[in-house]
Amino acid sequence: MTKQFLIPTKALRANCDPNLLGFDNTTEVDTSHVTIGQENAIKSLHFGADIHKKNYHIFAMSKQGLGERAIIENSLKKRKKEKGHCFDWCYINNYLNPQSPNYLKLPAGTANHFASAMEKLVKQLSNDISLQFTNRTIQAKLQDINYEADSKRRMVVAKINTTAEKKQITIRSQEDAFELMPFIHDKVLSEEEVNQLSHSQKLHLDRNIVILQKELTRQFDKIAEWADNQSKIMQTKSKKCAAKLLKSKLLAFRKKFSKNESIQRFLINTEKDMLANLHLFMTNESTQKSTGPTFAEEEVEPCIRYKVNVMVTQDSKQQPPIIFEPNPNYPNLVGRIEHISQLGALVTNFSLIRPGALHRANGGYLIIDMQTLLSHSYAWEGLKSALDAEKITIAPLEEALGFFSTTILTPKAIPLDIKVILLGDQHQYSELCNVDPEFKALFRVIIEFEDHIRRNTKHIKLYAKMIASFINDNQLLTFNKFAVATVIDYCSQLAGDAALLSLRLDSVWGLLQEAEHLAKQDNKKIVTAAHVKQALADQINRINSLKRKMNEEIERKFILIKTHGKAVAQINALTVLQYGDFEFGIPSRVSAMARRGDDKILDIEREVELGGAIHSKGVLILAGYLQWRYVIDRKFSLSASLVFEQSYGEVDGDSASMAELCALLSAISGIKLQQSIAVTGSINQHGECQVIGCVNEKIAGFFDVCKLQGFSGDQGVIIPKANAKQLMLNDEIITAVKAKKFHIYAVETIDAAMEILTGMIAGKRRQSGHFTPGSINDCIEKALIHFSTAGHRK
Numbered sequence: 001m002t003k004q005f006l007i008p009t010k011a012l013r014a015n016c017d018p019n020l021l022g023f024d025n026t027t028e029v030d031t032s033h034v035t036i037g038q039e040n041a042i043k044s045l046h047f048g049a050d051i052h053k054k055n056y057h058i059f060a061m062s063k064q065g066l067g068e069r070a071i072i073e074n075s076l077k078k079r080k081k082e083k084g085h086c087f088d089w090c091y092i093n094n095y096l097n098p099q100s101p102n103y104l105k106l107p108a109g110t111a112n113h114f115a116s117a118m119e120k121l122v123k124q125l126s127n128d129i130s131l132q133f134t135n136r137t138i139q140a141k142l143q144d145i146n147y148e149a150d151s152k153r154r155m156v157v158a159k160i161n162t163t164a165e166k167k168q169i170t171i172r173s174q175e176d177a178f179e180l181m182p183f184i185h186d187k188v189l190s191e192e193e194v195n196q197l198s199h200s201q202k203l204h205l206d207r208n209i210v211i212l213q214k215e216l217t218r219q220f221d222k223i224a225e226w227a228d229n230q231s232k233i234m235q236t237k238s239k240k241c242a243a244k245l246l247k248s249k250l251l252a253f254r255k256k257f258s259k260n261e262s263i264q265r266f267l268i269n270t271e272k273d274m275l276a277n278l279h280l281f282m283t284n285e286s287t288q289k290s291t292g293p294t295f296a297e298e299e300v301e302p303c304i305r306y307k308v309n310v311m312v313t314q315d316s317k318q319q320p321p322i323i324f325e326p327n328p329n330y331p332n333l334v335g336r337i338e339h340i341s342q343l344g345a346l347v348t349n350f351s352l353i354r355p356g357a358l359h360r361a362n363g364g365y366l367i368i369d370m371q372t373l374l375s376h377s378y379a380w381e382g383l384k385s386a387l388d389a390e391k392i393t394i395a396p397l398e399e400a401l402g403f404f405s406t407t408i409l410t411p412k413a414i415p416l417d418i419k420v421i422l423l424g425d426q427h428q429y430s431e432l433c434n435v436d437p438e439f440k441a442l443f444r445v446i447i448e449f450e451d452h453i454r455r456n457t458k459h460i461k462l463y464a465k466m467i468a469s470f471i472n473d474n475q476l477l478t479f480n481k482f483a484v485a486t487v488i489d490y491c492s493q494l495a496g497d498a499a500l501l502s503l504r505l506d507s508v509w510g511l512l513q514e515a516e517h518l519a520k521q522d523n524k525k526i527v528t529a530a531h532v533k534q535a536l537a538d539q540i541n542r543i544n545s546l547k548r549k550m551n552e553e554i555e556r557k558f559i560l561i562k563t564h565g566k567a568v569a570q571i572n573a574l575t576v577l578q579y580g581d582f583e584f585g586i587p588s589r590v591s592a593m594a595r596r597g598d599d600k601i602l603d604i605e606r607e608v609e610l611g612g613a614i615h616s617k618g619v620l621i622l623a624g625y626l627q628w629r630y631v632i633d634r635k636f637s638l639s640a641s642l643v644f645e646q647s648y649g650e651v652d653g654d655s656a657s658m659a660e661l662c663a664l665l666s667a668i669s670g671i672k673l674q675q676s677i678a679v680t681g682s683i684n685q686h687g688e689c690q691v692i693g694c695v696n697e698k699i700a701g702f703f704d705v706c707k708l709q710g711f712s713g714d715q716g717v718i719i720p721k722a723n724a725k726q727l728m729l730n731d732e733i734i735t736a737v738k739a740k741k742f743h744i745y746a747v748e749t750i751d752a753a754m755e756i757l758t759g760m761i762a763g764k765r766r767q768s769g770h771f772t773p774g775s776i777n778d779c780i781e782k783a784l785i786h787f788s789t790a791g792h793r794k
Contacts, residue, residue, distance in 0.1 A: 002756045005718075005745040009738050012729045014498035016485035020457065021464045025526065026479045029468035035071055036462045037453035037503050042075050048445035049079065049365070049419060055442050057387065058421040059370075061429050062449030067505030068423060069324065069367060071449070076322050076365055086320050086363035089414055090115065091309040091353045092266060095273040101350035101411045104262055104308065108363075109316035114263060115308035121253050122306045125274070128249070129242045129281035149227040156219040160212060167208045171216070178216060180209045242278050247271070270306060280305065304351055311335075311355040311414075312362060320364030325357035328368045329376040333357050333383055335394040337409050353411055358383075358392050363417055370424035383420070387442050390416050452500040455492055463488055463501055470509055476516045482529040487511060489728070490536060496696060497726040511535055546577070547584045547701075554587075555708045559646055561587050562675040563702075563709045569593065569667035571757070573644070573659035574680035574698035574717065583694055585701025587678050589645040590659050592667040596787040597639020621654075622661050624685040625750075630781045633769075637788040640664055654682045655692035658720075661750055662757055668787075669779040673757045676712060677745075678702040681720040687750040689720040696728050703733050703742060711736070716743030718753050751777070 023029050035042065041060070048058040062068045088111030090104040106114065157178060161171045170183035182189040182205050194202065250271045257263040274281075280302045314321060325332060335356035339346040357366055373379055378397055386392055391413040422443065429446070432439040453459050464484050471479055479487075490511060494502035502508075514535040519527040553559045561572060572587040626638070642660050658681035666673050680698050682690035692698075699717050706715045724746040736742040747753045751762030754776050763775020771778035 005747055005752055005756060007724050007744045007746050009734060011724060012727050012734050012737060014455065014492055014728060016460060016488040018481040018485040020460060021481050021484060022461065024481055026468035026471045029465055031469055031472040034462060034466040034469055036459060036466060037450050038071055041447045041449045044445060044447045045072060045075055056445055057419060057443045058445045058447060059429060059443040060421055060423050060447040061426055063425065063451045065504040065506040066449050066451060068449050072367060072421060073322055077319060085417055086314040088313045089311045089359060091311060091350050091411060093305055093350055095269055099408055099410060101409065103412055103414050104266060106262060108314040111310045111313045115310050118306065118308045122302050125246060125249060126281045126302050128245055129278060149223050152223045153220060160216055164212050169208055169212060180212055239278055243275055246274055304349065307351050309351045309353060312359045321361050322365045323357055323361035324367040328373045328379050330379045330382045330397050331356065333379055334386060334392055335359055337394060348409055353394060358386055358416060358418065361418055365419045365421060367421045367423065370422045370428050384438055384442060386416055387420060392416050450503055452495045452502050455499050455501050459501060460488055463491065471512060476512060477519050477525060477527050479527045483527045483532050486529040486532040493728045496694060498728050499725055543580065543582045546579045550586055551704060551708055554705055560589060561705055563706045563715055564712055565675050566672035567675055568670055568672050569663055571659050571663045571673050572675065572678035573656040574678050574702055575656065576694040576697055583697050585698035587702050587705055588647060590656065590663050591645055592640060592642050592663040594638060594640040594664065594667040596637055621657060621683065621685055622664060625687055628685055629687060631784045631788065635788060638784060640667065655680055658683045658689060658750060658753060662753055665754060665780055668783045671758050671776060671779055676715040677718060677757055679718045679753060683750055689748055691720050691722040695719055695723040695726055699729060699744065700733065706742065711741040713741060716745060718745045718747055718756055721746040721748045
């Protein structure tokens with residue numbers, strides 16, 4: 001009776017035929033890049049890239065692990081080169097207002113050359129002008145002025161000393177100073193001798209000393225003024241020569257960049273500033289020590305003052321930049337201003353301005369992960385502000401937030417021409433649309449990535465080519481066709497459907513690399529199917545601890561699961577647990593109780609707040625089914641309860657509703673259910689089985705428990721018929737099915753499930769209005785009639 005529901009062994013798994021691939025190993029495959037299944041996403045991407053309007057940025061929506069970033073980058077790289085969008089950007093000194101540095105916009109690929117040439121020019125000018133101020137002729141003339149000044153001082157001292165001696169005073173030299181001393185009878189008086197003079201004599205000496213001192217000072221000032229004038233004349237001549245040299249050098253330098261107006265304007269302003277600050281180029285120490293006035297010192301040296309701070313340089317022969325920013329915090333996006341410690345204080349200048357991702361991607365594309373972006377304070381607001389203003393303003397975060405800032409630089413904002421591509425998921429998109437009106441205004445192009453494609457011959461061949469392309473591009477060991485076929489089968493397992501191929505490329509690429517690693521450990525030059533299968537087994541073993549622990553508890557009877565015998569109102573439902581990215585199936589006992597009551601089915605999971613909304617909906621559907629199917633001409637009188645035994649976490653989903661209904665029908669009728677058969681499936685109010693998820697994991701979970709408790713030959717699972725096309729079971733299960741140790745049934749109705757579980761016929765309602773005598777449905781209806789007329793309790 002149940003054989004009609006058995007799924008044939010050949011339908012338990014889809015196997016890729018290696019001969020279908022058209023090659024023996026991956027070295028024979030064309031290595032050009034292939035992308036499959038994302039044609040619509042790529043079309044949307046190109047639309048967003050082609051439309052050069054404000055605020056047409058892109059939000060790429062996908063599930064994790066689809067490799068959407070690689071697909072986007074490869075698609076953008078294939079686009080035809082666009083002209084006129086990419087430039088080099090630099091910051092330069094604003095000579096009139098150093099606190100507000102100017103930017104310099106240059107053709108792509110020219111900034112580094114210009115900055116290097118400018119650095120060489122400044123060094124050459126520093127050397128040549130310094131030599132101009134310190135050459136031998138000038139130094140000799142300066143020394144002559146010093147000698148003549150000394151000679152004049154000696155003559156003045158001699159002349160004044162003659163007059164002083166007549167007044168009993170002499171002039172004595174003390175290093176670089178002169179001292180007037182009392183002098184009587186060719187002898188300089190000591191301080192004690194001076195004190196012995198009469199009061200009138202001392203007054204007379206003091207008066208004469210003051211007069212002579214004033215005259216000496218007056219004469220020395222005249223000599224110093226003369227020396228200063230002579231030095232200034234020499235410095236003026238030298239400055240004129242240096243200015244002539246500077247103009248000559250700059251004229252020749254400007255001719256090299258005559259075609260660039262921005263550079264010409266900068267060099268004109270630079271020349272004016274250099275002429276006004278020639279003293280900055282005087283580096284020789286002897287000049288600083290020379291007699292006479294020296295030029296004022298500046299804190300900023302020429303190499304800094306006239307530096308070209310290259311922020312971004314692009315390759316003029318390459319495509320527009322495609323930048324992925326892995327850490328999109330505020331300064332990494334908009335740039336930052338660095339500081340250096342100087343005499344205990346933090347100082348800065350235009351040469352310490354550093355670029356952000358917006359600068360590096362200017363003229364091209366910037367890719368950012370939305371979740372990472374939102375995790376950084378103000379980064380999202382900073383990005384929106386830059387996109388809306390179409391310029392990059394570099395300001396510290398505290399200043400952007402309106403707090404006090406000590407920054408003394410406010411660089412002029414650089415114009416922004418960019419396409420920003422955010423990588424996110426559907427939930428993030430919905431949330432941003434609801435809470436941030438600016439989001440929809442800025443990101444008007446939406447890309448949706450598919451997570452799977454249909455499994456057919458065409459797609460299998462394209463998928464194999466894509467696998468070979470990844471292997472060759474990443475210089476992995478060669479994979480033979482059997483290994484590639486195994487990977488393709490894994491893609492169906494990953495999709496959870498034999499009719500589909502998963503596009504979760506991150507997982508596929510990881511499997512390829514792990515299989516290659518195993519081949520290298522075996523000292524093999526070619527990766528085989530065995531290496532791929534071993535890599536898959538190793539992946540599961542590395543994260544399988546929770547499943548192993550739960551199976552151990554079942555084996556030790558800490559968790560009560562029976563895979564033998566029969567029982568009333570008790571059944572094994574198939575559930576799925578998720579542990580990170582790993583999903584695994586595990587059986588869970590569902591029990592039911594039924595009695596005469598007030599037309600209510602008690603969902604114990606919901607009552608203790610462990611049941612989710614979908615699960616509760618499924619339980620309510622059971623009540624609808626009972627009222628529709630049975631006792632249609634009488635008042636329904638039933639009170640029942642359902643519970644997942646030993647369930648300590650939230651239960652959600654409706655995939656256990658068929659198992660719950662089977663347990664409930666058993667509780668009502670008293671008919672025993674096979675404990676060797678587990679059930680999964682959703683049910684509607686008409687008793688029809690509906691498709692559920694993770695069917696392969698659920699079957700494998702119950703199979704493992706049966707293996708632990710020992711095969712009896714009658715064990716198996718019941719699944720909805722709609723899920724039969726999705727089966728991608730492992731080799732061990734298929735082998736057990738072939739040996740008739742394990743069975744997989746596909747049903748369309750609850751009646752079919754009950755027939756398998758009880759060994760009885762379900763029964764149909766006859767023209768008389770009654771079900772087939774002795775059938776399952778007959779027993780159920782009679783019990784419900786009894787509930788409505790008596791106080792009998794089951």
